Amino acid sequence: MRFVVTGAAGFIGSHLTDALLAQDHDVVAIDCFTDYYDPALKEDNAAAFDVARLDLAADELALDGFDGVFHLAGQPGVRSFGAVFDDYVRRNLVATQRVFESAARSGVRVVFASSSSVYGDAERYPTPEDARASPVSPYGITKLGCEQLASAYAKSFRLEAVVLRYFTVYGPRQRPDMALARVVDALARGASFELYGDGLQSRSFTYVADVVAATIAGMERAPVGALYNVGGGVEATMRDAIATLERVSGRTLDVVEKPTAAGDVRRTAADTGRIERELGWRAQTALADGLQAQWEWASVRVAAP
Numbered sequence: 001m002r003f004v005v006t007g008a009a010g011f012i013g014s015h016l017t018d019a020l021l022a023q024d025h026d027v028v029a030i031d032c033f034t035d036y037y038d039p040a041l042k043e044d045n046a047a048a049f050d051v052a053r054l055d056l057a058a059d060e061l062a063l064d065g066f067d068g069v070f071h072l073a074g075q076p077g078v079r080s081f082g083a084v085f086d087d088y089v090r091r092n093l094v095a096t097q098r099v100f101e102s103a104a105r106s107g108v109r110v111v112f113a114s115s116s117s118v119y120g121d122a123e124r125y126p127t128p129e130d131a132r133a134s135p136v137s138p139y140g141i142t143k144l145g146c147e148q149l150a151s152a153y154a155k156s157f158r159l160e161a162v163v164l165r166y167f168t169v170y171g172p173r174q175r176p177d178m179a180l181a182r183v184v185d186a187l188a189r190g191a192s193f194e195l196y197g198d199g200l201q202s203r204s205f206t207y208v209a210d211v212v213a214a215t216i217a218g219m220e221r222a223p224v225g226a227l228y229n230v231g232g233g234v235e236a237t238m239r240d241a242i243a244t245l246e247r248v249s250g251r252t253l254d255v256v257e258k259p260t261a262a263g264d265v266r267r268t269a270a271d272t273g274r275i276e277r278e279l280g281w282r283a284q285t286a287l288a289d290g291l292q293a294q295w296e297w298a299s300v301r302v303a304a305p
């Protein structure tokens with residue numbers, strides 16, 4: 001089949017593109033290499049395929065003849081208050097609206113990468129999809145806006161959209177701003193790690209290969225208009241994850257405690273009953289195994305000249 005992957009040089013998009021190519025699909029990979037983090041890392045992520053450099057917030061996206069678009073391009077990160085808000089509006093809302101326009105015009109299915117951040121401090125845990133969305137970061141607000149654009153385009157222009165709410169994704173190539181990537185980097189370099197809050201904040205950490213499998217399943221067999229949580233099976237605190245990484249690496253982390261950062265939620269916990277029932281997907285990777293893979297990947301990079 002012929003697919004477009006947006007955000008293909010990013011952390012998750014590059015794994016998705018690698019997986020689709022390994023399954024012998026035709027893939028047009030798109031990314032504009034934003035400088036949110038070092039674009040050289042994105043060049044490495046996308047080493048195995050060509051990337052078309054399009055800015056989806058400005059350039060035309062022609063989708064005739066494709067079987068689907070995986071729309072992962074966006075501005076991630078919950079530290080989204082202040083002057084950076086413009087980037088969130090442009091790279092999430094504006095870019096996504098334009099992708100939905102093109103997809104609706106060409107009758108092409110879109111799988112959209114949304115986020116557990118739309119729940120904010122959720123009304124219940126584990127959180128099912130029908131819990132009230134109440135984001136506490138501008139990032140989460142723009143992602144919720146994108147979800148609502150998907151519904152509006154579905155209603156008025158028959159857009160065929162599937163929305164996936166990813167819960168904290170980790171593994172090799174994880175974005176360097178994310179907490180586990182910073183822990184791994186600090187362990188590998190013998191540097192200190194700044195922990196925001198008391199470390200008892202918890203997440204449904206989700207291994208990237210599991211996220212890729214859910215994303216492809218969403219394209220292949222989700223009903224039109226479906227909305228799913230994509231979350232790892234087990235909730236862990238930051239302290240648990242740090243302890244696991246210390247065990248895996250055989251090193252001790254030098255932790256510097258900092259106050260909780262604005263936009264961070266205390267807890268995420270995915271109820272994944274719906275995606276299990278409807279798509280037969282469930283996270284397969286234990287946290288210790290996923291962190292082992294991330295550690296091995298990162299420690300080789302740090303050791304490289």
Ligand SMILES: NC(=O)c1ccc[n+]([C@@H]2O[C@H](COP(=O)([O-])OP(=O)(O)OC[C@H]3O[C@@H](n4cnc5c(N)ncnc54)[C@H](O)[C@@H]3O)[C@@H](O)[C@H]2O)c1
Nearest residue numbers: 007010011012032033034055056073074113115166168169
């Ligand atoms: N990593 C997570 O834990 C997580 C959790 C929930 C949701 N998500 C969402 O999943 C998607 C992928 O996340 P990631 O962690 O791989 O982030 P990432 O930053 O590594 O990848 C996103 C990519 O999109 C590209 N991009 C941004 N704006 C663009 C534009 N206007 N045109 C073309 N390309 C553009 C960036 O250059 C980047 O390479 C994002 O939409 C993110 O919000 C990620």
